[in-house]
Amino acid sequence: MDPISFARGVPAPECIPVEELADCAREVIERDGATVLSYGPAGGYWPLREWIGERHGVDPGRVLVTNGSLQGMVFLADRFAGKRVIVESPTYDRPLKILAGRGVDVTAVAMDDEGLDPDALAHALQSGEKPAFVYTIPTFQNPSGRTLTPDRRRRLVELAHEHDLLVLEDDPYGLVRFEGEPPPTLFELDGGNSVIYSSSFSKTIAPGVRVGYFVLPGPLEQELEALAVSTYITPVLLGQATVFEFLRRGNLEPNLERVRSLLGTRRDAMLEALELELPFARWSHPEGGYFIWLELPAHTDAGALLERAGEAGVTFVKGADFGGASNTARLAFSFVSPDEIREGVRRLAALVAPPVPA
């Protein structure tokens, strides 16, 4: 029996525009080889910084392009080592590990179906050291798939202004929207002084190009760029220039349409399968992204379930790995086919006991 992975939060291979990227890579080397094959600016390939700057309405000097956006998080954590950072709970596990490794005091604030709870955040701000920043993934969150509502977005930005807070808006999934109107980003609501915006081309073009970026206040961009120089001298300009060529050719929107269609079908398959197989559980209903958050009956231990599920040929990540409750699980629908999704949910459901009747 082939194992079915709801654990891998990565795009299905058919999402990646291989042929087009091959041609982009060849062309940028032939056209601009002396630049992209040499040492260059630590902040990234300038034409790409300009493109990103224009998209977000900022000076390109405020854009730091890194070898994947996690690398930017490492620089930020290095910059604020030993300080306090507020995160939403559950949240993406890799930043938690990076922050912990730099002696950061992490305060986790509750979220619900509407995203980070602003009242809980306000409460956390009343006690303890002023945080260096608040880390949030407001759209199609990893791991929960939840999206912060427009009202709460406004409230969060107000809180940032009231408390002179820095907010890090991590938004890798925002453009992978299958339906519905996108809410304004925190960055747009703020005007770009209190909010750092981070994203990447991993979900919109290809993860292997390792091109992530941060839009920062100017002085902070310069501090992080100095850390970049001391880490790798120059990021991989070849990947960045390849991405820029892809964008320059106008390929982003058509590619997004293709990716949205491929992944939307998978999201639909997973929602339908859950409805059919696990009617007594709860789950998030994301309008995009990669993930669904599954809340199993209260007595279910997702860790124990995961062991049995592995034997039954289906895997996921238990919610506890992201700071979630013991009965929760992150299901990624991005990597597997709709048929595999239906079969995987069936295998999973066969292992879950319904709640005890009252």
Next chain:
Amino acid sequence: MDPISFARGVPAPECIPVEELADCAREVIERDGATVLSYGPAGGYWPLREWIGERHGVDPGRVLVTNGSLQGMVFLADRFAGKRVIVESPTYDRPLKILAGRGVDVTAVAMDDEGLDPDALAHALQSGEKPAFVYTIPTFQNPSGRTLTPDRRRRLVELAHEHDLLVLEDDPYGLVRFEGEPPPTLFELDGGNSVIYSSSFSKTIAPGVRVGYFVLPGPLEQELEALAVSTYITPVLLGQATVFEFLRRGNLEPNLERVRSLLGTRRDAMLEALELELPFARWSHPEGGYFIWLELPAHTDAGALLERAGEAGVTFVKGADFGGASNTARLAFSFVSPDEIREGVRRLAALVAPPVPA
């Protein structure tokens, strides 16, 4: 007047095999796009790890391929944060900064024309904490251009065995040899248990591919690979696969011949110009690499000279930046043309006062 840079330790643009790399990048994406454009192993592109493993006679699992070799130094410094590290003096400034940033206690040990002084190292080992490792660039050292003699190499490896020491042999320039027989590497003399070997393809193919590597004891490779996962998930496989394709096609040796010829001519031009223009100074006579170490008359302040030199249209890096004496300077001959080298040395010499007669 165009400024002439002896400061830039980077290859001249004509050293970079642009056309061939363009074709390699296109081919690896077309052939292996699903792999090189996706997330993958944090330790690097497997075929390249195999190639490097074979070259050094080790299991590919001991090879960590990073986004440039400095990134590997960052991982090593993170692993040994707060410990003691012995370096040679002068030495490459970036690692010094990285180590200092991790609270490493750095002991600098003297070198002379024959490289690191083993007696000075033995002395340093007698006092203080046992070092986490000894950092050396034994061949065509940055900044001095000096090469550790075969006798001293053997003595250094003996010391490592006697004291159960780890030695980091940083060897990015070894293959860029214009003349003479290469001495054995420390790694070869040791057998690969006490010596970590690090190198990169920046000087042999192109710096912009950002492909460096470390050959490590197995357990340490796994520890550093875990740090790599927590930093960038996957390195830039596109650059690594492009390098592998370049190697697979048998292009390395012909390219090295070309690079050696281009840079050897520059080294010759600089040695001749120094002989002609600065007969009262001393300098190293490297058989390869990028750098010449200039020792000016004892009363000369290279920092003050650098300011005047900038105005006169020639730049270098003052030796003090590498821990060298105040009358020393690093001259890179790698970036500029032979004509520029002759003119640059002329401009420099016009600013240096001969020693006061006795």
